[in-house]
Amino acid sequence: MTTLDLRGRELSTAELLALVPRSTSDVGSAVDAVAAIIAEVRERGEDALLAQAERFDGVRPTSVRVPAAALASALESLDPGVRKALEVAIERVRAASAAQVPEQRITEVAPGARIVQRWQPVDRVGLYVPGGKAVYPSSVVMNVVAAQVAGVPSIALASPPQSTFGGSVHPTILAAAALLGVDEVYAMGGAGAIAALAYGVTEIGLEPVQVITGPGNLYVATAKRAVQGVVGIDSEAGPTEILIIADGSASPTLVVADLVSQAEHDELAGSVLVTDDEWLAEAVRSALPAAVSATHHHDRVATALDGPQSAIVLVDDLAQAAAFSNAYAPEHLEVHVRDAGGILPLLTNAGAIFVGDHTPVSLGDYVAGSNHVLPTGGHARFSAGLSASTFLRPQQIVEYTRDALAEVAEHVLQLSAAEQLPAHGDAVRARFPERG
Structure with a gap:
C-alpha cells in the first residue's frame, strides 16, 4: 500500500478531494458500449437478452424468467445453516428498515387550512443482484426487505445467468428470493438487465419498473445513469x-x-x-x-x-x-x-x-x-444508502376551507400580479364571485 503523508499541511476541501485515492475506473468510459446494449434490448427484447447472456455470461438461458418450480426447489435445497443466517438477516434488516418509514403528519397552518405529509411507495421496483466473483444472497435481502417495508406491491429481481447452473440464476440467490416471497426473477445481467427493467420486455411479461436499485459492475452503474429519468435509481454503486x-x-x-x-x-x-x-x-x-x-x-x-x-x-x-x-x-x-x-x-x-x-x-x-x-x-x-425511503415519495395533500382561502386570497392576488401571471389570481377570484 502506498503512503500519503498529510502531516504538517493545512489543506482545503478542494485540495483534500484532489488527494483522495481512487481507482482509475470511470463510469463515463463505458457510455458508448452501454448505450448500444440498451438499444439492443429496446429494439429486440428477449432475443437481445439471450444473445447478451451468451456474449457476456457464456451461457444461453432456456428461459429468461425463472420458473416458479426452480425457486421452490432452490429454497427446499438450501443449506439449513445458510437459511438460518438469511432468516436472522431478514429479521434484523426488517426491524431497522421499519424505523426509516415516516409516519403521516398533519400540519394546521391556520384554522381550516391543513397540509398532510404522507410517504407513498412506488408501485413497482426492479432489484439487481450481481453475479461475477461472488454470490450475493445478502444483496437479495437488502434490496427486497427495504422495498417490502416501504410497501412496494410489485417486485422484480434480476441476476446474471450462471453457466454452472445451465443458464439459470445461482440457486442461493433463488432461495433467498423465495424465502422473501419474491416470485418474479429473471436470469439477466449487466446493462441489458437494467434496460429490461427500465423499459420492460413484453415477450417475457416483464413490465417496466419505477425504481431500480442494487450494486453492480461498471456497466451496471453506467446503465443506471443512462436510464435515470426514465426510472429512479438508488446510486451508481x-x-x-x-x-x-x-x-x-x-x-x-x-x-x-x-x-x-x-x-x-x-x-x-x-x-x-x-x-x-x-x-x-x-x-x-x-x-x-x-x-x-x-x-x-x-x-x-x-x-x-x-x-x-x-x-x-x-x-x-x-x-x-x-x-x-x-x-x-x-x-x-x-x-x-x-x-x-x-x-x-x-x-x-x-x-x-x-x-x-x-x-x-x-x-x-x-x-x-x-x-x-x-x-x-x-x-x-x-x-x-439504500433504505425504505428509497422507495417512498413524500407527497403533500393540501386542503383549505372557503374561509381559510378567503383569509389569504389577497396575498395570492398580490403575488400573481407581481409574477405577471394574472390567471393565477383569477382562479381565486372565481371562488368569490360576490367580491366582483
Missing part, C-alpha cells in the same frame, strides 16, 4: 471501499483483517487506513503481506491493496483524519479510536459508520440490521 480511522489504541491485527475483508471483493476495491499514529501505520504495513498470503483470494486482495485506490494516510490528529474522511466520503467507515464519541460528530460523509473493535464492516454486510447497499466513489458526500 461502483467497487467497494473501506476507510478506517484509527489511533494508537487500535489493534493492528483487526485493522489488517478489515482492510483485507473488503479487498477480497474486487481488484478495484479500495482499502484506506487513516491514522495519527506512525507506529500503528508501520505495524499494519508489516502485517499485511502475511495476511494477504493467508487469505483465500490472495491474488485479488494483493492487486486491490497495491492499486491507486488503497493507501495508508498519515495525519496530525483525529480532526484532520475526519476532514480527510469527509472528503473521501467512504462507502464503509470504521472508527477504531479511544474516544469515538469525540470524533463521531465530525464525521458527516459516509455510507455507514462502524464503531469499535467488535463492529466490522462484514457484520454490516450480513446481519447487523443495517443496509449494505451504500454509495461509493465519493457519492456519500451527497447521497444516502
Whole structure:
C-alpha cells in the first residue's frame, strides 16, 4: 500500500478531494458500449437478452424468467445453516428498515387550512443482484426487505445467468428470493438487465419498473445513469471501499483483517487506513503481506491493496483524519479510536459508520440490521444508502376551507400580479364571485 503523508499541511476541501485515492475506473468510459446494449434490448427484447447472456455470461438461458418450480426447489435445497443466517438477516434488516418509514403528519397552518405529509411507495421496483466473483444472497435481502417495508406491491429481481447452473440464476440467490416471497426473477445481467427493467420486455411479461436499485459492475452503474429519468435509481454503486480511522489504541491485527475483508471483493476495491499514529501505520504495513498470503483470494486482495485506490494516510490528529474522511466520503467507515464519541460528530460523509473493535464492516454486510447497499466513489458526500425511503415519495395533500382561502386570497392576488401571471389570481377570484 502506498503512503500519503498529510502531516504538517493545512489543506482545503478542494485540495483534500484532489488527494483522495481512487481507482482509475470511470463510469463515463463505458457510455458508448452501454448505450448500444440498451438499444439492443429496446429494439429486440428477449432475443437481445439471450444473445447478451451468451456474449457476456457464456451461457444461453432456456428461459429468461425463472420458473416458479426452480425457486421452490432452490429454497427446499438450501443449506439449513445458510437459511438460518438469511432468516436472522431478514429479521434484523426488517426491524431497522421499519424505523426509516415516516409516519403521516398533519400540519394546521391556520384554522381550516391543513397540509398532510404522507410517504407513498412506488408501485413497482426492479432489484439487481450481481453475479461475477461472488454470490450475493445478502444483496437479495437488502434490496427486497427495504422495498417490502416501504410497501412496494410489485417486485422484480434480476441476476446474471450462471453457466454452472445451465443458464439459470445461482440457486442461493433463488432461495433467498423465495424465502422473501419474491416470485418474479429473471436470469439477466449487466446493462441489458437494467434496460429490461427500465423499459420492460413484453415477450417475457416483464413490465417496466419505477425504481431500480442494487450494486453492480461498471456497466451496471453506467446503465443506471443512462436510464435515470426514465426510472429512479438508488446510486451508481461502483467497487467497494473501506476507510478506517484509527489511533494508537487500535489493534493492528483487526485493522489488517478489515482492510483485507473488503479487498477480497474486487481488484478495484479500495482499502484506506487513516491514522495519527506512525507506529500503528508501520505495524499494519508489516502485517499485511502475511495476511494477504493467508487469505483465500490472495491474488485479488494483493492487486486491490497495491492499486491507486488503497493507501495508508498519515495525519496530525483525529480532526484532520475526519476532514480527510469527509472528503473521501467512504462507502464503509470504521472508527477504531479511544474516544469515538469525540470524533463521531465530525464525521458527516459516509455510507455507514462502524464503531469499535467488535463492529466490522462484514457484520454490516450480513446481519447487523443495517443496509449494505451504500454509495461509493465519493457519492456519500451527497447521497444516502439504500433504505425504505428509497422507495417512498413524500407527497403533500393540501386542503383549505372557503374561509381559510378567503383569509389569504389577497396575498395570492398580490403575488400573481407581481409574477405577471394574472390567471393565477383569477382562479381565486372565481371562488368569490360576490367580491366582483
